[in-house]
Amino acid sequence: MSKLLTQLKDANIGKVLENEPLAKHTTIRIGGPADILIEPSNSENLKKALEIIKSNGAKWRAIGRGSNLLVADKGIEGVVIKLGTGLDEMKIDGDTLTVGGGYSIIKLATIISKKGLAGLEFASGIPGSIGGAVYMNAGAHGSDMSKIVNKALVLFEDGQLTWLTNEELEFSYRTSVLQEKRPGICIEVVLQLKQGKKEDIVAIMQKNKDYRRDTQPWNFPCAGSIFRNPLPNYAGQLVEEAGLKGYQIGGAKISDMHGNFIVNAGEATAQDVLDLIDFVKKSIFDKYGIKMETEVEIIGSK
Incomplete structure (x- = not known):
């Protein structure tokens, strides 16, 4: 990994960080370190970085701004490519x-x-x-x-x-x-x-923004919707009807505002969130016979 790190730094592709905590790069503020995290400064440097990564036989994956993402406590082996500044024209x-x-x-x-x-x-x-x-x-x-x-x-x-x-x-x-x-x-x-x-467009935008502010817990670190809607049912409604709002495991808590959001109520670990997800899945299946599937992407070592 040290050889790869040196090659990536020498290539001047953009930011190159070692053992970077991914909690800094996810909206739920949870996640262990990436062996290497890079933020390419443009599309050509992204391609160059991928060539270097492949030539070293290293694992890699890409992330954006870290929403809809849960990174395991042990982090991610290999290289995480973050798309940000430089790929935002x-x-x-x-x-x-x-x-x-x-x-x-x-x-x-x-x-x-x-x-x-x-x-x-x-x-x-x-x-x-x-x-x-x-x-x-x-x-x-x-x-x-x-x-x-x-x-x-x-x-x-x-x-x-x-x-x-x-x-x-x-x-x-x-x-x-x-x-x-x-x-x-x-x-x-x-x-x-x-x-x-x-x-008209601005009015609709404001209405949607107000709805999110009034019904979703954006004042807490969260990853967005945790479960896919098992149509014709809605995940949040099922969780709420099952009386699970506010249920907490460790630092992970089902939002008091919306049943399909798990918030980081304070020093939550990825395992806390995973345990809470499993608890919800079992509770909903036992009560309604409905299988819940996650919408949030879960990555890294478990």
Whole structure:
């Protein structure tokens, strides 16, 4: 690992950190260290970094802004590639938007709303990056990324850069082809939006933002929705009806505001969260016969 670390630093690809606690890079503020964490300064350096990583036979994975993510207490072996500064450019051409994978989705939604472009209103208040939103097919308020993505530029593990169309991304509920079938990093995406009335778009954005503020625990570190909705049921409603709101294991607590959120109530560990997830799964299955599946991505050594 020391050889790899030296090569990455010598390549001047951007930030290169050793034994970096991932609690600093996740919205729930939980997670052990990555052997190496890098933040490439541009797409070319991202590709260069991946070539170096592969030549050393090291494991790697990418993260965005750390939402919808739970990292194990022992951390992650190998290299974590963080998409952020340097992969956050944006270009508007009429109602078509080209944006880097590291761009904040909240910031983007706010900017384009003020330009009278509609289609991303659902993202008001959703933390994370555009690349991560494509990867997870992020959504809310009856819409998601699949509705607006035209195509995405993906960097695959073998170093190949390929544009995938909306159809090729195989979007479904909170998933895309990039998660397991064709693992890759979304480094740029083209969004097809629509012209709209600025006042109407801003009003919808504010309504969505207010709803999140009033119903979700953003005053505590959390990872966003923990469970996928087992349609036609809703995960949060099932948890609440089962009387589990406020239930706590260690520092991990089911939010008093919303049943589908687990918050870091103070020095929570990843194991606390995992134990609480298992408790909820068992409780809901025993009570309703419904199997709960996690929406939050769980990574690292258990």
